[in-house]
Amino acid sequence: MPREKPKGERNEEPKTSMDNDYVSMCTLRELLDQQKLFYKDMLDLQEKNFKTFLTVVMDSTNKRIDDLVKDVLEYKHSMEYSQSEVEDLKSAHTANLSASKSINLNFDEFQKSLEALTSKMDYIENQTRRNNILIDGIKDEKSETWHDTEVKAKKFLADHFKMDPKLIEVERAHRNGTFQLDGRPRTMTVKLLRFKDKEEIIKGAKCLKGTKFFINEDFSERVRSKRKELMPRLKEERMKGNIAYLKYDQLIVHAPSSKPTTSKSTSR
Template sequence: MGVSLNDRLNKMSSVIDTRNKKIDEMCEEVVRLSHRVNSIEREISSINQTNAEFHESLQGISNVFDGIKEQVDKSENEFQNMKIKLDAMEAKVVHYASKRENEIEELIEKNEELTDQTLDLRCRSMKYNLIFSGIHENVPENTEETLRGFLAEELDIDYDIEFTVVHRFGQKNNKRNRPIVAKFIYQRDLDYVLQCAYKLKGKTFQINRQFPDEIEQARKSLYPIMKELRRKGETVKLVRDILYVNGRPYDPEDSGPAETLKYPQRTPSRYGSSSNKRRRINSTPEKH
């Protein structure tokens, strides 16, 4: 019975030791769990802090984007205002350019009118002028006496024609005789000299009316046309830079003389204008 109690006590003691050992193990496990919980809490705290910082960063980014959007909206408004101003300026520039273009066209037109008027005045100032070419030039010489001798010897004009001025023009050249220009006082004398010019046929002398260079160039371009029309039997007359065919101005766009009065062949404008404005002309050719 005593042995049995000891056995029981030993057994109970063994059980208690086992349980104490389990309790110790459980305590150790609790400690480990506690450490793990603390570690998890620290991780959660860190995550929370990171999350807070992230949210703070997001808020900062949101604020930046809000600022950018505000700047974009402001820039867009400024752009629209600038576009409105530019459109207004463009309209003003177009209006100003159109106005200036009209003014330039008016100035060109006035310049052309002045050019025509000046050319007309120059033609009028040369109306009583004849150019004599091929007359021998003496050095020295009295040019008027030389011309009178030519008129008497070559044209059989035996009376004294009155001149306003007689002189040679152009640079002196020993290899050729400079032309003589003579301004007549009376139209009848000039006409008579021209009537007698047929006596120079086959000789080296020439008598021509004097015209400004612009008119002279236009006349030169009309000479072949005039020659061809005469060959065809047409009645042609060249007055200044206008070619008359059967009494009407020649139209270069037609194969023959113009049926109606159209723009005559004339000196091109020095300004290059393609204006169709018609120059004043006589309805019939002049008698010279």
Template sequence: MDMQMILSKIEEQFEKQTSLITDNVTKKLSATIDEKLNPLLEENQELKKEISSLKSKLQNLERDIRRNNLIMHGVKETENADVIDLVLKTLNIACEKAGIENWDKWEISDARRLGKATPNKIRPILISVTLAWRKTQMLKNKKSLPQNVYISEDYSKDVLNKRKELKIQQQEEIKQGKQAYIRYDKLIIKEKPSEKRKRSLSKSPKTPHSAESTYAAQTKICKTKKLEQMNRARSNSFSTPTANKQ
């Protein structure tokens, strides 16, 4: 019995020492790891910020590059035909229909088909214009383009995917009676202005106590008094007895 008790105490003491050693080693390892990891974590955070900033700058740069671009769809491909001439012809058809000034060749800096040529498929045309306001003018009059031909903004794939997602949300907002439109890759939502009823100006009834009626009455009285005074003066002049001749 004594030996068993001694052994049990030894085992108990051994377990305590093992636990203590484990805790100390764990704490030391944790402190060492934290000491070495913290600079790495801070550096990682700084790198993430720099990457985010660079990504934002690249997106802005790409947006600036595409700012004066248009994508024209539906213009049939013709062999040995200059793409710029095709674009000019198509745009000017819309200009004549819309009653705006025709395009000159210098207003288009570049025009080229996108993608590889494949049978029975019309490739879109990327158009780079020299004047931003002409691009805006054409977008406003795009309904005047020939049948089956349309133009759109030049967006990146990321922006196009984002706009597709926003269109679903836009439709939901419109169903709820709100004004919603997509500007680049942002959805703008506004409350519809409430229709204000036009208040009809009701004419106040003319009462004898109103200022206008009082002024008119006073004017009438003054005129009447003047007429009476004039009549009295005339009657007095006629009724004055003349001196008797002696």
């Protein structure tokens, strides 16, 4: 006997194959919509992230470009300032060169004037010493006065040069330097009244050869220095057999049978 259906129970019709296909299509559409939405969200997110990244990169690049432009402008300004300084330095250098040339010209003129003045002063000094003779070897005394020196000089000239003491006229005579405790006599400077007497004494000084006495002319420091420089050459020429002697600041050299020649032409 067939079972009765409970009350209220609805009679369901069995699902067909078409119904199942419809459900599958709806489900697939829903899945596709979900996938589209997912990918859209992903793309939107990626686009947003890319835009953010691009903005950051652009901002950083723009800042670097701005900084670079600023540096270039500063460098350009610095170069312009440096160029201005270089031009100023060039102008200053040109001015300095001009001033230096002017100074050199003035210095050369001053040097020439100084040399001329020095030469003139040296000439004047030697003129004041023109009548002087220097005597070495005469006994010295600590208490010796100028008068004592003059008396000794006259006696020395009378004894060695056979000159009449009464005719020897000495303007003044003195010792050079301080008294030597070792007993070495100081050089005696004697100023004669007449140049002619001085010349005769110098020419006759050969008579003192072999004695402890020496007589020389009195010259300025420059001439003495020059004569000292010429002494080795003088000795060399004499060793060669030539006649050699000093005259003022010149070395006179000649063979025994020839005319004398000077090593330097200097006017007195």
